[in-house]
Amino acid sequence: AQSVAQPEDQVNVAEGNPLTVKCTYSVSGNPYLFWYVQYPNRGLQFLLKYITGDNLVKGSYGFEAEFNKSQTSFHLKKPSALVSDSALYFCAVRDVGSARQLTFGSGTQLTVLP
Amino acid sequence: ETGVTQSPTHLIKTRGQQVTLRCSSQSGHNTVSWYQQALGQGPQFIFQYYREEENGRGNFPPRFSGLQFPNYSSELNVNALELDDSALYLCASSSTSGATYEQYFGPGTRLTVT
Numbered sequence: 208a209q210s211v212a213q214p215e216d217q218v219n220v221a222e223g224n225p226l227t228v229k230c231t232y233s234v235s236g237n238p239y240l241f242w243y244v245q246y247p248n249r250g251l252q253f254l255l256k257y258i259t260g261d262n263l264v265k266g267s268y269g270f271e272a273e274f275n276k277s278q279t280s281f282h283l284k285k286p287s288a289l290v291s292d293s294a295l296y297f298c299a300v301r302d303v304g305s306a307r308q309l310t311f312g313s314g315t316q317l318t319v320l321p
Numbered sequence: 322e323t324g325v326t327q328s329p330t331h332l333i334k335t336r337g338q339q340v341t342l343r344c345s346s347q348s349g350h351n352t353v354s355w356y357q358q359a360l361g362q363g364p365q366f367i368f369q370y371y372r373e374e375e376n377g378r379g380n381f382p383p384r385f386s387g388l389q390f391p392n393y394s395s396e397l398n399v400n401a402l403e404l405d406d407s408a409l410y411l412c413a414s415s416s417t418s419g420a421t422y423e424q425y426f427g428p429g430t431r432l433t434v435t
Contacts, residue, residue: 312363
């Protein structure tokens with residue numbers, strides 16, 4: 208069975224500072240990993256994915272994530288946070304060998320303070 | 322390119338009733354997945370449809386059922402509604418062709434069961 212853990216329910220960061228939202232995963236095979244963002248009363252918006260290749264992947268709005276196989280982690284990062292980045296962030300995993308279902312973490316609320 | 326659309330936006334039902342939610346997939350996508358997102362939680366996989374057949378199911382009872390139509394649109398039906406069915410229901414579409422792996426989500430249907 209596949210699972211995702213987001214250990215922080217809430218992350219606060221000052222505008223202009225770097226941000227990190229943590230994610231660890233568990234799968235039986237090789238993982239496909241994703242980050243999504245959700246704004247209030249909205250659906251999920253795709254940010255980035257890791258499928259294979261370079262461990263550092265770049266996505267939308269200046270976000271990037273680093274895949275670390277030995278630590279089974281896929282942390283989301285951004286060098287300089289914006290107030291408009293404040294939202295709910297979800298990490299998701301899909302086992303390469305399984306159907307195309309995604310397993311999501313419980314989410315991390317990011318608040319960027321002006 | 323048309324994104325994923327869902328209807329209705331909001332719905333209020335009484336315990337024991339039945340409900341049908343609708344989803345139109347993104348242009349060019351042939352797979353539809355449904356997720357339930359309870360308040361304060363990450364989305365939970367309900368089931369997925371491909372070529373008009375169920376192609377994977379999460380831990381949801383049989384009173385949750387679905388359909389996919391030849392144009393790849395989909396319906397989620399829930400019978401004998403319970404209070405715990407109150408949630409945001411998300412539809413996501415994806416493609417089995419090419420090197421795309423992410424799912425694209427609609428805005429969701431907010432179901433309230435009283």
